[in-house]
Amino acid sequence: MDTPSAKSLMDDVAAILSADLRGTAIRDLDTPVPLVDVEIAERNIVRWQAQCDRLGVANRPHMKTHKQPLFARRQIAAGAIGMTCQKLGEAESMVAAGVTDIFITYNIVGASKLARLAALAQKATVSTVADSEAVVAGLAAAFADAEKPLTVLVECDTGGNRCGVQRPEAAVSLARMIDRSPGLHFGGWMTYPPPGARLASDRFFEQANALAGDAGLVVERISSGGTPDMWSTLGLERVTEYRAGTYVYNDRSRVEKGICRIEDCAITVLATIVSRPTPDRAIIDAGTKSLTSDLIGLNGYGSIIGIPGATIPRADEEHGYVQFVEPRDDLPVGTQLRILPNHACVISNLFDEVCLVKGETVLGMTPITSRGRVR
Numbered sequence: 450m451d452t453p454s455a456k457s458l459m460d461d462v463a464a465i466l467s468a469d470l471r472g473t474a475i476r477d478l479d480t481p482v483p484l485v486d487v488e489i490a491e492r493n494i495v496r497w498q499a500q501c502d503r504l505g506v507a508n509r510p511h512m513k514t515h516k517q518p519l520f521a522r523r524q525i526a527a528g529a530i531g532m533t534c535q536k537l538g539e540a541e542s543m544v545a546a547g548v549t550d551i552f553i554t555y556n557i558v559g560a561s562k563l564a565r566l567a568a569l570a571q572k573a574t575v576s577t578v579a580d581s582e583a584v585v586a587g588l589a590a591a592f593a594d595a596e597k598p599l600t601v602l603v604e605c606d607t608g609g610n611r612c613g614v615q616r617p618e619a620a621v622s623l624a625r626m627i628d629r630s631p632g633l634h635f636g637g638w639m640t641y642p643p644p645g646a647r648l649a650s651d652r653f654f655e656q657a658n659a660l661a662g663d664a665g666l667v668v669e670r671i672s673s674g675g676t677p678d679m680w681s682t683l684g685l686e687r688v689t690e691y692r693a694g695t696y697v698y699n700d701r702s703r704v705e706k707g708i709c710r711i712e713d714c715a716i717t718v719l720a721t722i723v724s725r726p727t728p729d730r731a732i733i734d735a736g737t738k739s740l741t742s743d744l745i746g747l748n749g750y751g752s753i754i755g756i757p758g759a760t761i762p763r764a765d766e767e768h769g770y771v772q773f774v775e776p777r778d779d780l781p782v783g784t785q786l787r788i789l790p791n792h793a794c795v796i797s798n799l800f801d802e803v804c805l806v807k808g809e810t811v812l813g814m815t816p817i818t819s820r821g822r823v824r
């Protein structure tokens with residue numbers, strides 16, 4: 450990792466931001482724009498690292514929430530062992546920014562991606578997952594002649610009903626195949642359990658470990674993740690590393706589920722009222738292209754900070770519909786509103802840049818370099 454930060458995000462921020470916007474008031478920013486409060490993000494990073502240290506669990510944050518080196522660097526400087534990426538393109542961008550240890554928690558399929566993975570593995574320590582013989586076969590072919598073997602963990606479905614082998618027996622059978630493949634190294638188990646399912650995933654790993662032991666396989670890593678259960682110690686005994694993503698910024702969905710407080714949310718979207726068609730309705734310049742259409746089970750497209758009862762029940766691409774509980778004549782066209790987004794990670798994917806702030810002070814813009822890396 451090049452020039453990791455030693456003290457806090459503020460040190461890194463000072464080094465990378467251009468002077469253009471420094472000292473600008475938030476009200477002078479052009480909207481819509483995402484704001485990230487670096488002091489809140491710093492608190493979130495340090496607090497979680499301390500918990501990982503207390504529990505003896507390696508911290509491998511998922512970069513999906515911030516999608517940029519500034520925060521990855523800080524997470525690593527604070528003690529994280531490396532980053533988790535979902536897509537190969539995200540991994541490439543993180544390695545280009547100096548991250549030296551990457552875990553790609555996604556089946557890599559197809560000749561083009563396998564060739565890119567092999568190239569990436571020459572530049573950094575890379576591990577990945579597989580949940581089928583087809584995926585292992587592709588990896589094995591791509592790494593057959595590699596100088597160093599690729600570490601592959603078996604993805605296990607422990608209740609998330611997404612990817613993953615369904616039974617401990619299948620996990621061990623795939624582990625055997627990885628172990629037999631010359632270019633591959635069996636690394637252990639990976640899961641992304643749904644909230645509240647840690648004990649079920651622990652039972653899965655207990656059985657898988659016993660079967661792996663019988664087969665003479667060493668399970669080096671058991672990688673779990675997710676912000677919702679990150680503070681629970683239930684079912685963590687066998688887990689060796691944890692992948693949390695959202696915790697760095699937090700968002701409305703975390704607040705509404707009681708996982709964090711509103712003061713723990715680093716990201717907001719600043720929008721401007723562009724129309725007041727009726728006394729109880731305003732239209733803002735942030736629609737689904739700024740807030741996303743991701744409701745993740747919540748009502749509305751975000752919550753408006755400081756205006757009790759106001760909702761965003763509807764959004765078109767460029768228009769957000771704000772509904773007040775009573776007529777408001779104190780919020781004319783031009784008024785800025787700060788919105789706590791439903792889901793932090795998808796906001797980072799929508800904008801080229803994020804504006805870093807410290808309280809009410811603007812620090813400057815920083816590019817979201819890993820956004821849009823879907824391949």
Ligand SMILES: Cc1ncc(COP(=O)(O)O)c(C=O)c1O
Nearest residue numbers: 554641674675676692693694695
């Ligand atoms: C494989 C994997 N690991 C970890 C995470 C991080 O989850 P969270 O943002 O809840 O911390 C995600 C989120 O989508 C994920 O898909």
